Each structure stands twice: as C-alpha cells, then as structure tokens.
Amino acid sequence: MPPKPERTQVVMLPDVDRTDEIYARAIELAYGPSQRQARVQLVLNVLYYSMLAVLIGWIFSMVIDREVPVQTSAREIVNPGKQVRQGARLLVRSSRRRLRSCELTRRWTIIDGDGRRYDFEPDRFDAYGPVTGTTGQPDVETTGPVIPLDAVPGRGRWISVLAWDCNMLQRALGWSIVQVMPPLDFEILSRTQAP
Numbered sequence: 466m467p468p469k470p471e472r473t474q475v476v477m478l479p480d481v482d483r484t485d486e487i488y489a490r491a492i493e494l495a496y497g498p499s500q501r502q503a504r505v506q507l508v509l510n511v512l513y514y515s516m517l518a519v520l521i522g523w524i525f526s527m528v529i530d531r532e533v534p535v536q537t538s539a540r541e542i543v544n545p546g547k548q549v550r551q552g553a554r555l556l557v558r559s560s561r562r563r564l565r566s567c568e569l570t571r572r573w574t575i576i577d578g579d580g581r582r583y584d585f586e587p588d589r590f591d592a593y594g595p596v597t598g599t600t601g602q603p604d605v606e607t608t609g610p611v612i613p614l615d616a617v618p619g620r621g622r623w624i625s626v627l628a629w630d631c632n633m634l635q636r637a638l639g640w641s642i643v644q645v646m647p648p649l650d651f652e653i654l655s656r657t658q659a660p
Contacts, residue, residue, distance in 0.1 A: 578619020
C-alpha cells in the first residue's frame with residue numbers, strides 16, 4: 466500500500482492590527498465611563514476641599530477676632546472734688562470713638578471705703594450707632610451708678626468692664642471679649658457729712 470499523503474494543516478494567523486483594534490476598543494468601552502467619573506469626582510473633590518478650607522478659615526478668623534469696637538479715652542469723675550454722697554450719682558464723663566458696630570455690654574462695680582464690692586446690673590448701650598473711626602468726632606457721655614445708701618464712707622473705687630460680641634461665633638458660644646478699664650478713685654461721703 467502506498468503511503469498516505471500527510472495532511473497539511475493550514476493555520477490562518479489573525480490579522481494582528483485588527484485584533485489589537487478590537488482589544489483596544491473593548492478596553493475603551495470597559496474603562497471609558499469610569500475615567501469620565503474620575504474627572505467629575507476630581508472636580509467635586511476640589512470644590513469640596515476648597516469650600517472646607519474657606520469655612521475653616523472663616524471660623525478661625527472669628528476665633529482670633531479681638532479688635533476693640535469702641536476706643537474709650539479721657540474718662541474723668543466730674544463730681545465736685547471727686548466727692549459723692551451716699552445715695553447720689555457718681556458722674557463719670559468719657560469720650561469714645563466707635564470703630565465698628567458690635568453688641569456691647571458694660572458692667573460697673575463700686576468698692577466702698579470698707580472694701581465691700583457693689584456690682585450693678587449690666588448695661589447694654591447703643592451697640593449699632595454710627596462708626597466714627599479714629600478721626601471722627603468722639604461721642605461724649607456722662608453717666609455713672611448711684612452710690613448705695615449703705616456704702617461705707619471713705620476712699621471708693623469705680624471699675625468699669627466692657628464686654629462685646631462682634632461675630633456670630635462669639636454670640637453663639639457666649640465668648641464675649643472682655644476689657645477691664647482702668648479704675649477711677651473718688652471719695653464717698655455720708656449723707657450728713659458736709660462736702
């Protein structure tokens with residue numbers, strides 16, 4: 466028997482360019498939408514973190530805000546001889562320049578001749594008046610507390626404390642900024658004592 470002819474198998478090689486194109490298109494279809502989402506996510510992240518930085522900066526600026534809203538100068542007791550009788554009003558003249566509009570509260574304390582302390586109710590004064598600045602005409606005010614009838618005659622001292630809230634954080638948390646003004650000395654006389 467004659468030998469059988471060998472079969473030759475013809476293997477067709479795929480077109481390399483076409484295969485690469487198919488795979489490239491498949492990868493593009495698989496990952497294309499996620500790349501678009503990544504770009505949108507990147508933009509959203511930048512917006513989020515920039516808004517967060519602005520918010521933290523705003524809160525930080527409110528925390529460090531310690532600028533005095535009212536500049537007080539030239540405080541003096543105008544009672545004759547700086548002497549006040551029990552039950553009479555202590556008159557203190559002061560001039561102030563309003564540098565910004567804030568909620569202001571002042572508290573007065575009198576220390577009598579025996580060293581006893583008299584605290585008066587907090588006084589909220591015109592917080593939102595016109596801003597005069599450092600060059601404008603200062604406001605001049607004469608005010609003061611009434612000396613209690615049971616105050617011990619002798620050397621007295623008047624202490625004034627200013628407290629202010631100029632921003633939302635200070636108002637919300639009750640972080641009033643406090644400034645103690647220099648004390649003023651005067652003399653308390655009894656009601657029967659001659660000046």
